Ligand SMILES: NC(=O)C1=CN([C@@H]2O[C@H](COP(=O)(O)OP(=O)(O)OC[C@H]3O[C@@H](n4cnc5c(N)ncnc54)[C@H](OP(=O)(O)O)[C@@H]3O)[C@@H](O)[C@H]2O)C=CC1
């Protein structure tokens with residue numbers, strides 16, 4: 001039985017997990033696909049570096065082209081990261097008839113359509129389950145499990161690093177910078193963690209999920225993104241007091257042919273199942289017209305959870321090879337959708353304001369909301385232990401983003417409002 005030859009691009013956190021699972025589960029994998037799977041060559045930056053697995057040094061190369069151009073390699077597993085050069089390797093591998101499995105959301109969010117078009121042309125598979133939500137099989141679920149339904153909402157915690165940070169801030173009062181360092185040490189964060197904390201990693205994942213879920217050509221520029229670097233301990237404490245948790249949520253909504261996709265720190269009702277998703281765990285809530293509410297949960301980052309998705313894709317590729325049906329999964333989006341305007345995007349909002357401590361201020365503030373057609377659900381003036389009488393919290397009823405922008409603008413010209421400390425979308 002001829003072994004399937006795999007070329008592994010990258011032997012970091014995820015690549016090491018791939019080697020462990022392919023080697024540790026060899027018998028089971030081979031029984032499933034009908035051939036042994038062999039990791040024949042591995043790309044690294046530095047061949048002399050100590051590795052977390054024992055590797056025959058003869059398999060290591062520092063030149064990606066050695067692998068991409070090797071005629072004996074059947075499947076390329078790309079876990080090196082990067083965009084431009086990595087895209088060249090993948091396109092060349094496809095040109096040469098090799099199948100590709102990747103965890104690279106940056107690449108798939110930016111150049112997915114081009115890569116999938118090449119895969120179709122060449123009759124090759126490009127599978128990327130690990131690119132979103134680590135060990136949760138959410139891509140397969142959206143593409144296959146929901147093929148019969150029309151998805152109207154995808155809402156999720158899709159970045160493990162930021163969820164780890166927010167959880168530690170919320171449960172242990174830990175300092176942001178310290179926990180970020182921990183998340184890096186645990187192998188959760190991106191090479192440049194700015195993309196985690198500023199919401200770009202989640203935005204890339206939401207681009208992928210909304211394209212697949214809505215079967216539409218959503219691009220990264222369509223996704224508005226904000227991260228967690230401005231979330232304070234005070235915000236988290238007030239959220240808790242009001243019965244909410246602060247989570248970095250990706251939210252994609254569709255109504256007929258109009259969509260909106262965003263990533264932002266959000267206050268979610270503590271009773272919503274997503275509010276109790278903690279640590280490096282991710283969860284994706286999907287609402288379909290027919291199925292109603294569903295939710296998927298699991299580890300969103302880390303060596304073995306991510307490698308599980310990679311190796312599952314590898315198994316799918318090899319099964320397709322046996323059936324001679326590679327390339328059929330690379331379906332291109334066919335729905336033409338338009339982006340909702342700020343007038344059409346609605347949610348509840350939380351505002352923490354620093355206001356002048358004098359009579360009549362609340363009436364002035366209420367007048368601004370009323371002028372902008374935003375109705376107020378509740379107002380709270382925190383008492384001890386949050387005893388500054390100059391802080392007020394307002395939660396609105398559903399309001400459009402455009403109307404809230406008008407409120408903000410009006411506050412910036414109102415001396416009664418000294419500072420807009422925080423504004424959050426509210427869900428649940
Ligand atoms: N970490 C996680 O939990 C998850 C990561 N991902 C994605 O998986 C991919 C890999 O992530 P991760 O394993 O964490 O990254 P690491 O930084 O841990 O590993 C990257 C690996 O690629 C090698 N490499 C990088 N650039 C080059 C290059 N130019 N030439 C040769 N080798 C190179 C490195 O070599 P060397 O070891 O010699 O430095 C290293 O082995 C990324 O796209 C990431 O976004 C997706 C889901 C979860």
Ligand SMILES: N[C@@H](CC=O)C(=O)O
Nearest residue numbers: 159160161188190301
């Ligand atoms: N940095 C990412 C890794 C997985 O995609 C995360 O924290 O979710």
